[in-house]
Amino acid sequence: MAEDRTLRPSPSPLWPGGPTFDEIDPSGAISEAADRIRSTTRGGLLKQAGAGATILLGLHTPAAGAAAPASQKRDRAILNYALLLEYLQASFYTEAERMRALKGALARQAQVVGAHERDHVRSLRAVLGGAAIGRPRFDYRGVTEDPSAFRDTAVAFEDLAVAAYKQQAPRVQSKRLLGALLSIHSVEARHAAWIRYLAGRLPAPDAFDEPMSQRRVVAIVDDTRFIVAPAKTSGKKRPRFTG
């Protein structure tokens, strides 16, 4: 599909003064995932359907490496994309809960939804095994310490997750994986309704929801500047401690 372009548009910073994609994705796992989604066409997948390897059971086995069919590679890339969104949400709610700046219904929402998002991360990582992308570093810039900013960001995150899953789920080849992603998708929709209600917005404003392309989702995540390069706290200079 035309909208599924690469996550790595250029080696320039993601935003003025910000890190480059190489800095936040040193292992290349995120861009590799995006490249796989982009390069694997529906036609190619249909040709390989006869191979009978559409289930991701073998993802976490050593055999699921370079020899894996394109359908498995593509499904794995979609899983890693989902994992990135789950990392973003899980870290957000975890930090909010630990900073203890929220009270009442909002604190309860962060606690419950955070537990769900951490479980989504754990499940996706378990299926991906060694192919799972690492957890990026996040800087929520005080949003987790301000109830109003937290609420608005949580609405945006949940709506984003629902739209992103909606776009990718139908493209998954494995029926078992499709069922799993739909089970996450519906929970994200419940999260969205819950936080929208707390924000005083209509929980279900439309009769039909639109999916959102990977390119658009990544652009929105980039705009938040929440994904940052890890702080360089290791060095090779000769120590000058007192000895």
Place this chain on the structure above:
Amino acid sequence: MTITAPERRRLRRAAFVAGALVASAGVCVVVVSLLTTNRSHTSLPPPPRSALPLGRPTPLASDAHLARWAPVSAAAIARRAPDPSAPPVARLDTRTPEHTRNIVGLLGRTRGRGGRLWVRVRLAILPNGTSAWVPRRALGGYVFVHTRLVIDRRRLQAVLSRDGRVVFRAPVGIGKPAWPTPRGEFYVRDRLTSYRSPAYGPLAFGTSARSRVMTDWPAGGYIGIHGTDHPELLPGRVSHGCIRMANRNILRLGRLMPVGTPVIVR
């Protein structure tokens, strides 16, 4: 023509029987239609088993042993109070003397004038234990650590715990009486490896602690935790203030202790 009373009763009975027959037929139609519908449902294939290991929500573990730190992302003035006009305490740089990213331990937060967020941080300056307020925007993302290192100067021992459980214990060398290892609460500031200096062993951690007497030492007399080329002196009061341990122990500690870990010297 007149209808007698017995005939009227017979007619009523006949009408009632006819109505009952019609109602029964309706019920039969409904039941048959429901049965047919159910049969078509049961003929659908079962849903596929989920590819994900579906677990339970993961509540956060207790944060009783949790410490927080943040990198300094923009140089700032640390102040005595959460107010831009409060007296300055120190300048907060983005880099350490070892050219790594400077970090600060987080102690608290509040809203200052105009609703601006301020964070109280532990500083790596003299006197040891100094804390001050910096604007939240000067700091990067928060990082949480579950480890804690305790240096016991009387027992000459280092003990690392994770979530309150001891995971590492080793004998150490500390400062001589003339150059004592300072007592107090500090944090691991950075980690150095691959340098050429056998006196520091294969790995050195920088801390926020500073010697009260070695102030003219290069870079200001920061206290490190590192290996040694004289393991025969351990345990003992042998250093200029740094915490020394056998090289095999510092390497083991390097695998267990992340940057930002609180260091308690007592």
